[in-house]
Amino acid sequence: MTRAVGSVLALVVLLGLACADDGNDHAYRQRRAEQLAAEFRASQESAAAAASSDPGAGTTSETPVVEPTGLVVPVIALDNTFRPEIVEISVGDEVLWENRGMNEHNVLRVEGDGWGVEVDDFQPGDVYAHVFTEPGEFRYFCSIHGTEDVGMIGTVIVVSS
Ligand SMILES: [Cu+2]
Incomplete structure (x- = not known):
């Protein structure tokens, strides 16, 4: 399951790179990349639907695919950048975003x-944490x-441990 999602991600990335070469089958590759991206989004949505049917979703009762490692990787939100912009973690690690700026910010997935986390819950001084349970490359802004x-x-790269 998680391996399949990782493969789809890798394919999307590879196809995206191939498009830069502007090969003869550019249009086909573009369509295939869009198809794979759509399939990936659909799998994400079904996973989210499963999570939202859990009354404790978003809390510690969310059922993770893997056990949390307990490792916390900080990302600082400043005015107006995420530092570091790219973090690489292992499956089960937690990313902790902290707003140390003077401004309000949010963290939205691409x-x-x-x-x-939305603006209301990420004011200056606020923190937001998430344990990543699947490998992949997760861009946010x-x-x-x-x-x-x-x-x-920013980007969170999650690798299989
Ligand atoms: Cu901001």
Whole structure:
């Protein structure tokens, strides 16, 4: 299951790179990449639906695929960047975002859902934590100070331990 999701992610990345070569079958690859991305989003949505049917979703009673390792990796939200912008962790590690800026921020996923924090819960001094239970590359951004691709953006790379 988690391996399949990781493979889809890897394929999307590979196909995305292949498109940069502008090969003869560019259009086909583009369509295939979009198809894979759609399948990935669908799998994320079904996982989120399963999580939301749990009355304790978002708390410690969320049923993780793997046991948390207990390792906490900090990401600091400043005005207006995430530091470090890219973190690489293992499955089961926790990322702890802390707003040490003077401004309010948020943490929104570029694709899918299931984690992230809205402005109201991420004021200066606030913290937000999430344990990553699946390998993959998870991009996020602050919608107040960035877009999906530029500005206040970040990436969590989760590798199988
Ligand atoms: Cu921000």
